[in-house]
Amino acid sequence: MRAVTWQGRHDVQVREVPDPVVEDPGDVVVAVTSSGLCGSDLHLYDPLAPFISRGDVVGHEPMGIVREVGPDVSTLAVGDRVVVPFNISCGSCWMCERGLFSQCETTQNHDQGTGASLFGYSKLYGQVPGGQAEAIRVPFADHLLVKVPHGPPDDRFLFLSDVLPTAWQAVTYADVAEGDTLAVLGAGPIGDMAARIALERGVRVISVDRVAGRLARVFGRGAETVDMESVDDVAERVRDLTDGRGADAVIDAVGMEAHGSPVAETSQKALGMLPRKVQEVVMLNAGSDRLAALLTAIDAVRRGGTISISGVYGGAASPLPMFQMFDKQIQLRMGQANVRRWTDDILELLENDEDVLGVESFATHHLPLEDAPDAYRKFRDKEDSMVKVVFQP
Ligand SMILES: NC(=O)c1ccc[n+]([C@@H]2O[C@H](COP(=O)([O-])OP(=O)(O)OC[C@H]3O[C@@H](n4cnc5c(N)ncnc54)[C@H](O)[C@@H]3O)[C@@H](O)[C@H]2O)c1
Ligand SMILES: [Zn+2]
Ligand SMILES: [Zn+2]
Known part of the structure; x- marks a missing residue:
């Protein structure tokens, strides 16, 4: 599949990478339909560059359609529409029970002294392949994925992943x-x-x-x-x-x-x-x-x-x-957002017909994945009135 990969300081490129597959019984593979570009991605672009490796798939704000489910997944089925939270939490450890999902003890990175793993965010946070890609593997899927209704455009729900x-x-x-x-x-x-x-x-x-x-x-x-x-x-x-x-x-x-x-x-x-x-x-x-x-x-x-x-x-x-x-x-x-702690409350607001937070007009740019190198640079330099980019793989 195609994915945005880190190739060096100020250098991301779209490359062919292996397709994600179910590795653990609780995994789901999501075919990505939209994926945000975040200010946090810019830190990898420059100051956090020492911690990322050439070829790593970046991005942590995806949503899409469930393509494959592991044998232990009980609440999701192929075809479901889901948003992927940027931090990876198990949902059942001591920290998760207290709503501190960004400190999940199952995915903490003890070798780095950091909290829960994050999608697409360097070896500081588990070196997990990210979501600016055609598909992504999501562990602890029953707990982690936010199921959203079919119908409204992606942008109605996409920002549940992070923003x-x-x-x-x-x-x-x-x-x-x-x-x-x-x-x-x-x-x-x-x-x-x-x-x-x-x-x-x-x-x-x-x-x-x-x-x-x-x-x-x-x-x-x-x-x-x-x-x-x-x-x-x-x-x-x-x-x-x-x-x-x-x-x-x-x-x-x-x-x-x-x-x-x-x-x-x-x-x-x-x-x-x-x-x-x-x-x-x-x-x-x-x-x-x-x-x-x-x-x-x-x-x-x-x-x-x-x-x-x-x-x-x-x-x-x-x-x-x-x-x-x-x-x-x-x-x-x-701290990093405890994404899953807030998503149910926010989803209630999003399901309201009025779009009170203006999420559907929030993104300034919808771009194909192939435009990522240019979009990273323009977003950093705040050119082209760019505020929020959504890639559509
Ligand atoms: N805690 C979390 O979980 C979490 C999640 C997502 C993003 N973030 C972080 O939030 C920050 C903002 O993210 P974003 O996507 O909005 O990024 P962004 O880079 O687009 O926004 C930063 C804004 O700050 C402005 N700015 C620069 N210097 C300033 C100053 N001295 N005073 C006031 N404004 C100034 C810039 O012009 C820019 O508009 C980033 O550091 C990002 O990594 C944190
Ligand atoms: Zn983000
Ligand atoms: Zn946990």
Whole structure:
């Protein structure tokens, strides 16, 4: 089959790879009909490159039709329409029982010291073949797959794989109630959807980004916006909008590739010039993230407020202003989304005829798999008004 494969830093290519088959009795093979491109894929494209191997199939936001079921699968049949969550959880371990699916003890990667395995996400997370492909093997299928009705277009349900539960968790962890003010840093797919979910819950949203078209999208949904390029100090601007106090909560939907961190950006680039083995060791022990967005969050949140981080960080030695964080009595929550923890709640909302979150018009581009190399580059460079790409293999 055809699949998007990682071939080197800034280099993904569509290649012929072996067809996935049922390997364990609880597996299902899904023929992929749609598959998202995510900001997290961009980290593999560059800063996390030391951890991925040439030829790995990438992508972690697929949905499609069940093509083959293992002998132990009892709730799914060939022809069912399903969405694949990006993290791989067993559904029955101690962590899964507590809804902490991204920490599943059955798929944790002890050799790497990381949580649950992820589809298409490097050897840090199990080196499991991903979903930007014509088909994907899904383990623990009875528990993991989200069965959705036939009929509506894929985009109605596709974002259950990542964007929706990630944004849902970000807003839930931000702990905001109706009438509270939430600042959302980043208006990419995750920040955009987090803004929509918060607005839907009656929360006042201030979205921050540097891409005018992305800010226009959230403005259109009812958020106030701050273009970080047109103000001297984002946190100061957020305080101006909140009686000098700061936002009740801030979501960081930016992560390790934030703009405005020149020193870390230079060191990330320098890291890329070292031999691969050395890169890996440096990143795990002394690697530093670009912290611009997180530092803005710490500054812009009110005293006693909450910061909810969904942007991915990967450095082991990122300097943080502990004095300010302690003194402001900030609460921090973060992590990969526990996808399966939220999907049933969100599915209820999606089955509503109204499309309250605007998922059907959320993607800006629907492209064939073959366009992946170009799409990765354009998505990174924010060209062509690209916000969310859906590949249709
Ligand atoms: N926690 C999870 O489970 C999970 C799941 C999916 C994605 N993510 C992460 O969420 C982050 C966002 O993903 P995305 O798909 O929306 O990606 P994206 O790269 O399209 O969006 C990031 C946005 O942040 C903006 N930005 C850059 N620097 C900024 C700054 N200093 N202040 C404010 N905005 C800034 C960019 O212009 C861009 O629009 C990524 O780090 C991704 O890896 C996490
Ligand atoms: Zn994703
Ligand atoms: Zn588990």
